[in-house]
Amino acid sequence: MTAEQPTSLPSTVNRQPSTRPVLLEVRHLKKYYPITRGLMRKVVGQVKAVDDVSFTVHEGETLGLVGESGCGKTTTGRCILRAVEPTAGEVLYRRGEGDVVDVAKLDRRELKALRRHMQMIFQDPFSSLNPRWTLLQIVGEPLVANGVASGRQLEERVAELLRRVGLRPEYMRRYPHAFSGGERQRIGIARALALRPELVVADEPVSALDVSVRAQTLNLLEDLQEEFHLTYVFVSHDLSVVQHICDRVVVMYVGKLVEVADTDELYFNPKHPYTEALLSAVPKADPDAPSRRIVLEGEVPDPSNPPPGCAFHPRCPYATDRCKVEAPPLREVAAGHLAACHYADELTLQGVAE
Amino acid sequence: MNSVTVAAPRSGRNGDTSPLIEVRDLKVHFPLDEGLVRAVDGATFEVARGETLAIVGESGCGKSMTARAILRIVPRPGRIVGGQIVYHRDGVGIDLTRLDPLGDEIRAIRGAEIAMIFQEPMTSFSPVYTIGNQIVEGILLHQQVTRAQARSIAIEALRRVGMSRPQQRIDQYPHELSGGMRQRAMIAMAMACNPKLLIADEPTTALDVTTQAQILELMRDLKRDTGAAVLMITHDLGVVAEMAQRVAVMYLGRIVEVADVRSLFRDPKHPYTQALLRSIPRIGRGARERLAPVKGMVPSPYNRPSGCPFHTRCPAFMAGKCDRIVPTPVSVDEGREVACLLYGGGED
Numbered sequence: 297m298t299a300e301q302p303t304s305l306p307s308t309v310n311r312q313p314s315t316r317p318v319l320l321e322v323r324h325l326k327k328y329y330p331i332t333r334g335l336m337r338k339v340v341g342q343v344k345a346v347d348d349v350s351f352t353v354h355e356g357e358t359l360g361l362v363g364e365s366g367c368g369k370t371t372t373g374r375c376i377l378r379a380v381e382p383t384a385g386e387v388l389y390r391r392g393e394g395d396v397v398d399v400a401k402l403d404r405r406e407l408k409a410l411r412r413h414m415q416m417i418f419q420d421p422f423s424s425l426n427p428r429w430t431l432l433q434i435v436g437e438p439l440v441a442n443g444v445a446s447g448r449q450l451e452e453r454v455a456e457l458l459r460r461v462g463l464r465p466e467y468m469r470r471y472p473h474a475f476s477g478g479e480r481q482r483i484g485i486a487r488a489l490a491l492r493p494e495l496v497v498a499d500e501p502v503s504a505l506d507v508s509v510r511a512q513t514l515n516l517l518e519d520l521q522e523e524f525h526l527t528y529v530f531v532s533h534d535l536s537v538v539q540h541i542c543d544r545v546v547v548m549y550v551g552k553l554v555e556v557a558d559t560d561e562l563y564f565n566p567k568h569p570y571t572e573a574l575l576s577a578v579p580k581a582d583p584d585a586p587s588r589r590i591v592l593e594g595e596v597p598d599p600s601n602p603p604p605g606c607a608f609h610p611r612c613p614y615a616t617d618r619c620k621v622e623a624p625p626l627r628e629v630a631a632g633h634l635a636a637c638h639y640a641d642e643l644t645l646q647g648v649a650e
Numbered sequence: 651m652n653s654v655t656v657a658a659p660r661s662g663r664n665g666d667t668s669p670l671i672e673v674r675d676l677k678v679h680f681p682l683d684e685g686l687v688r689a690v691d692g693a694t695f696e697v698a699r700g701e702t703l704a705i706v707g708e709s710g711c712g713k714s715m716t717a718r719a720i721l722r723i724v725p726r727p728g729r730i731v732g733g734q735i736v737y738h739r740d741g742v743g744i745d746l747t748r749l750d751p752l753g754d755e756i757r758a759i760r761g762a763e764i765a766m767i768f769q770e771p772m773t774s775f776s777p778v779y780t781i782g783n784q785i786v787e788g789i790l791l792h793q794q795v796t797r798a799q800a801r802s803i804a805i806e807a808l809r810r811v812g813m814s815r816p817q818q819r820i821d822q823y824p825h826e827l828s829g830g831m832r833q834r835a836m837i838a839m840a841m842a843c844n845p846k847l848l849i850a851d852e853p854t855t856a857l858d859v860t861t862q863a864q865i866l867e868l869m870r871d872l873k874r875d876t877g878a879a880v881l882m883i884t885h886d887l888g889v890v891a892e893m894a895q896r897v898a899v900m901y902l903g904r905i906v907e908v909a910d911v912r913s914l915f916r917d918p919k920h921p922y923t924q925a926l927l928r929s930i931p932r933i934g935r936g937a938r939e940r941l942a943p944v945k946g947m948v949p950s951p952y953n954r955p956s957g958c959p960f961h962t963r964c965p966a967f968m969a970g971k972c973d974r975i976v977p978t979p980v981s982v983d984e985g986r987e988v989a990c991l992l993y994g995g996g997e998d
Binding site: 364365476478479506507508509510511512514515518533535536537539540541563573574575576577578579580581582583584585587589591592595596648649650 | 708709828829830831858859860861862863864866867885886887888889890891892911912915925926927929930931932933934935937938940941942943944947948950
């Protein structure tokens, strides 16, 4: 844990363009799920879904959490809001002027108060909305639960929110089933914004949407960010979308961070072999694009039994004997650019074509 | 016999580019309680021998139903209500829409001459039998071999799709395999009888990006080695650009544009194709630029627009024309067709 570190937030850890103040700092976050066996539910192992993860989120930026399934990106996003209880670590959130709280240690009442500041947008617009509630109830619920508005005033607030996300306020007495996937995602966004949060964790918000509706939703998220000065933590596996919308990117692999950098730096000048492979694997919507694909061997390892040393070593084309035994720490390889690879300084890796 | 001779094969001697499948004005409708859904409503295209044709479109455009109609596995209450699907075998055209979907003729074709892989491998595999059991079953059904021979064909098929230790893997159950390995096993099953056409319905959509790269590479290798034609159903324009030689764009049950892959991406003709290509975020230098979305939503299937199905969202909408006249495909360049009134064509 971080006894040696002060609980006040440093103005900035990543020096690059993020001169903006830090809004959130995640320190040594861990989420382990026990594996039990038998009648006595004896714990026989741990799934290290998130294993000692630290990063910062700056005010007004969009931070991308990317990686493949099982890398811990969704769990990390949920731990920030305490939608999932962290096993260990700190989630330091700056509330208003310099007042820092550790979200991981708040009790229920304090947490409820904090939820005004942080909200979530979910991937699946079909299962995340209560089918028996009208839009008025869905979008208005956070306002009612927090005693912000009721009656006539509530309806006005909901109408305004619906208008902001591009839905017609006349529809507020309808139920979610009457809306398409893209419209439902807008309902979810309106609900998340009802309490005017500062931080929004968006978990794959456009993955379930059709191509033509995806662009509308991304534009909406960008407009709302500007209008309400929102900070986004954007969890996604889609590297094209992430490059489009994120200012900085955190790449995860089997519960750990492997690389953190500004978006352009990460995409054009990756320092971790996994990032390089991930970027090269994205199918490019250009039949003339030169194919420089690195096809990795094998698949993402089981997080309950990750390989020793660097978790990526069995698939890494550059791995040496050292990688099999020694886990590389996340370290700064250039200003604001962190990578967890023993050879980050020596390797010349290819980014995406410019 | 339900086979009908429709057309003699092309006289040209390079027999590998003659059409393998010709779909003409195919209509698949679903009479539901809420109304009639015209899932496929007049689709026309062909797949040549040995080529990869991608059908690209958004959810509900009818691309999957088109694929299923070819194999005659349209789920009930859906029915093929019009059109032809002509499968060319040894100079004889067989109209697949005329066959009994449960009969011997289609069953001899399905899984042998035309095979299909799905987005979710568990659609193809039963959880209660080993993968070997199921692959061997398919081989015994279509080939005159002994069980022992079938087993060695199956092991070879698993080896060909890049499974390590196929002699052991063959006796595993589907749940014992990872997602990527299951996808490989399904491809092995589909390829075991050396099909002439492989239909791949969103084969990599559920996979991680590094696994997707492996499977796409595998499919390219298999196609090169076996010469099978591939009909790729996808919504991902990146996958289209990497895999296809020709592309058919579908919208609300109709093919709106057909072109070779380079022309489609360089010079899209149909306003829907143009809008779609403008709306996707592209990795690279221009990634931060604001996206140009297609306006509006895909219309409800119960409430199809009159005239051109895209007219409600089209930036080039011509009032009094596009909302009244259904555009028919017109040839614009060599091998290119567009169904849009901007390029002429149309029936009242």
